[in-house]
Amino acid sequence: MENEKEVVVRFDHVTKEYRLYKSEKARFRGLFNKNVPHKINKAVNDLSFEIRRGDAVSLIGRNGAGKSTILKMITGVTFPTSGDVEVNGTISALLELRAGFDANFTGRENIYLKCELMGLTQDEIKALEPEIIEFADVGEYIDQPLKTYSSGMKARLGFAICVNVNPDILIIDEALSVGDKRFRKKCTQKVHEIMSREDVTLLFVTHSLDAAQDFCKRGIVLEKGVKLFDGDIEEAIEFYNARE
Numbered sequence: 001m002e003n004e005k006e007v008v009v010r011f012d013h014v015t016k017e018y019r020l021y022k023s024e025k026a027r028f029r030g031l032f033n034k035n036v037p038h039k040i041n042k043a044v045n046d047l048s049f050e051i052r053r054g055d056a057v058s059l060i061g062r063n064g065a066g067k068s069t070i071l072k073m074i075t076g077v078t079f080p081t082s083g084d085v086e087v088n089g090t091i092s093a094l095l096e097l098r099a100g101f102d103a104n105f106t107g108r109e110n111i112y113l114k115c116e117l118m119g120l121t122q123d124e125i126k127a128l129e130p131e132i133i134e135f136a137d138v139g140e141y142i143d144q145p146l147k148t149y150s151s152g153m154k155a156r157l158g159f160a161i162c163v164n165v166n167p168d169i170l171i172i173d174e175a176l177s178v179g180d181k182r183f184r185k186k187c188t189q190k191v192h193e194i195m196s197r198e199d200v201t202l203l204f205v206t207h208s209l210d211a212a213q214d215f216c217k218r219g220i221v222l223e224k225g226v227k228l229f230d231g232d233i234e235e236a237i238e239f240y241n242a243r244e
């Protein structure tokens, strides 16, 4: 059954290399001259997988395993050095809370900015605005510039936008670990509600293996950019814990 659903994300032998230079000057020279000495860090190393519509997949691995780099390639924030990344569907992503906000604009203006970036029309944004504002729960601050927000408020606004735009693919990177307990609970409920819609695909990164197990059926375990395990979430967590 599962296999009949269409592929929404496909990684085909994807490698992402970062070049590490001794100095900024060397990095600059390295843009024009391949012989400038540098080390290569393979953040993602020959990675292949497929995610189908309706899947809920958790990326599991220590700091530096390559999780964020994978999500950034899916969202087009960065590109593979080699291999192919294919994505079918609209994406809403909350990447490590750098939500693409502008600090000089108000919360409300940032809602419009962010939603426009995600390809929504003015009418669509207008329709979603009350829901987003209610969920963000920042009170009168919604019409204050973002630079006056606490980090918790920024996180709430980012999350509120991300979960209310009805994406095909929802991507959440470490985002549920911020904010107070009450807001985390609200986020958790909202993600469950989104996932109850059959066709939504979830890609999830968190420090909390409990949350991963709660949301996801499948886990991909990564170490130094290499996929070590891909399968049932409980087995993935067991595999990961056994390597710790």
Ligand SMILES: Nc1ncnc2c1ncn2[C@@H]1O[C@H](COP(=O)(O)OP(=O)(O)O)[C@@H](O)[C@H]1O
Pocket (backbone or CB within 6 Å): 018, 019, 041, 042, 043, 061, 062, 063, 064, 065, 066, 067, 068, 069, 070
């Ligand atoms: N912009 C960058 N420039 C150089 N190295 C990077 C950059 N982003 C990530 N890396 C490196 O790539 C590896 C994977 O990082 P990342 O994807 O952030 O891991 P994770 O999200 O699993 O903690 C790490 O070794 C990290 O230092």
Ligand SMILES: [Mg+2]
Pocket (backbone or CB within 6 Å): 067, 068, 069, 096
């Ligand atoms: Mg990360």
